[in-house]
Amino acid sequence: MTRLSSRHISQLHLYQVLHAVRRNGAAMSRAEIGESTGLSQPAVSSLTRRLLESGALVEVGARPSAGGGRRERELALNSDFVWVVGVNISLFRITVTLTDFAGSVRGTRSAPLATPMAKAALVKRVVKEVRACLAEHGGTGVALAGVGVALPGFVDSMGDLVHWSAVFSAGSKKTHRVTGLAAALSKELEVPVFIENEAKIRALAEQWFGRAARLTDAAAITLDQGLGVGLIINGELYRGRAGLAGEMGHVQIVADGRQCHCGKRGCLEAYVAHYAVVEQGQEAGLLPAGTLLPQDIEATYGQLADTARRPGAAGTKARAIFERQGRLLGTWIGNVVNLLALQLVIVDGGRQLAIELLEGPLRTALDEAMVMPHRGRVPVLIDHEGGEAWARGAASLVLQRLDESAQVVSVTSRHGFDEDLHPTETKNPAARRAAA
Numbered sequence: 001m002t003r004l005s006s007r008h009i010s011q012l013h014l015y016q017v018l019h020a021v022r023r024n025g026a027a028m029s030r031a032e033i034g035e036s037t038g039l040s041q042p043a044v045s046s047l048t049r050r051l052l053e054s055g056a057l058v059e060v061g062a063r064p065s066a067g068g069g070r071r072e073r074e075l076a077l078n079s080d081f082v083w084v085v086g087v088n089i090s091l092f093r094i095t096v097t098l099t100d101f102a103g104s105v106r107g108t109r110s111a112p113l114a115t116p117m118a119k120a121a122l123v124k125r126v127v128k129e130v131r132a133c134l135a136e137h138g139g140t141g142v143a144l145a146g147v148g149v150a151l152p153g154f155v156d157s158m159g160d161l162v163h164w165s166a167v168f169s170a171g172s173k174k175t176h177r178v179t180g181l182a183a184a185l186s187k188e189l190e191v192p193v194f195i196e197n198e199a200k201i202r203a204l205a206e207q208w209f210g211r212a213a214r215l216t217d218a219a220a221i222t223l224d225q226g227l228g229v230g231l232i233i234n235g236e237l238y239r240g241r242a243g244l245a246g247e248m249g250h251v252q253i254v255a256d257g258r259q260c261h262c263g264k265r266g267c268l269e270a271y272v273a274h275y276a277v278v279e280q281g282q283e284a285g286l287l288p289a290g291t292l293l294p295q296d297i298e299a300t301y302g303q304l305a306d307t308a309r310r311p312g313a314a315g316t317k318a319r320a321i322f323e324r325q326g327r328l329l330g331t332w333i334g335n336v337v338n339l340l341a342l343q344l345v346i347v348d349g350g351r352q353l354a355i356e357l358l359e360g361p362l363r364t365a366l367d368e369a370m371v372m373p374h375r376g377r378v379p380v381l382i383d384h385e386g387g388e389a390w391a392r393g394a395a396s397l398v399l400q401r402l403d404e405s406a407q408v409v410s411v412t413s414r415h416g417f418d419e420d421l422h423p424t425e426t427k428n429p430a431a432r433r434a435a436a
């Protein structure tokens with residue numbers, strides 16, 4: 001095991017303080033920060049002084065101390081300290097969101113996107129949309145901490161590698177492998193850029209700003225054009241080898257079954273993702289035949305749900321498709337809970353979520369699949385969070401790297417941070433001095 005130097009320990013403690021205030025969601029006293037982090041009061045005083053000097057924290061209001069004596073100043077995140085850009089790339093849309101240091105969304109811009117496309121074209125487009133969003137929402141004068149990019153597919157965030165994503169067209173070697181996407185964006189935008197799989201970003205958002213904030217083991221599942229899973233294990237986003245953890249939507253449930261977008265056959269995704277449900281509707285003669293564009297799938301899925309809500313033979317046939325989707329999902333979620341002993345599962349069912357068609361069969365199958373000690377004790381929430389959840393997740397991705405590197409004590413200009421955010425390699429001399 002590597003021994004930590006005193007500088008690294010100091011950086012870790014700064015991160016703990018910032019993270020405690022962020023997760024609390026409201027101003028905290030120094031005593032509360034001490035309780036939350038387990039750090040001593042002298043340590044908390046010293047660390048918070050440095051964070052106040054850097055501008056990352058601000059003193060706000062005051063409330064009477066427990067004994068009614070001296071009033072204690074509370075500490076909060078300075079929301080204007082730095083802003084973060086989040087970019088969500090789907091198969092047919094790009095959304096750019098500006099988020100402040102406290103995680104509040106300050107502005108959003110969204111535009112159609114025609115995928116699959118080459119890396120160079122995507123970089124050009126992302127840069128254009130980010131610049132436009134900054135110009136539209138007053139982001140040009142603020143310090144930009146970095147950009148977090150969410151995209152579907154197999155993404156190695158740490159290695160800046162996209163193993164495969166339906167967003168990209170096949171390259172000259174007939175693979176969809178894309179390297180250096182974050183580096184290319186960072187070069188153009190002149191701030192640190194981090195990429196991550198969209199479901200992992202959702203899990204981060206739930207852990208940082210959402211319903212998994214005080215939990216150590218939870219899953220965020222995204223069900224729309226694909227079936228994604230982001231896992232929080234032991235309080236951390238779990239990435240696994242090459243960032244490939246959580247691809248449980250591609251468990252094979254039928255040997256030689258339906259064709260999946262990932263190239264395999266018989267994956268669960270090929271039965272329950274919205275494109276798969278639409279295909280089953282077409283095969284049952286409930287929808288017109290033919291290949292649909294990605295941007296038309298959600299509306300068509302909604303159309304099939306409308307048919308399922310109506311009485312008559314067509315309604316019965318359509319309901320059977322949704323019931324099967326619910327049953328398969330319920331069994332699978334139960335198995336995931338059994339494997340990982342999760343405390344919470346959050347399912348985002350997309351804009352066209354047909355909850356009344358899915359939920360009954362899903363919950364019945366879930367109860368049947370979960371081992372007895374979990375039954376009735378693990379909340380499975382099914383809803384649709386909308387656009388801002390992605391944005392907060394993308395912001396979390398950037399803020400996590402920044403908080404971890406304790407670079408918040410090193411901001412010396414209005415131009416952002418050093419490119420190298422690795423906690424052991426702080427290049428900025430100011431940060432080195434502060435952390436020494």
Ligand SMILES: [Zn+2]
Nearest residue numbers: 250260262267
């Ligand atoms: Zn698959």
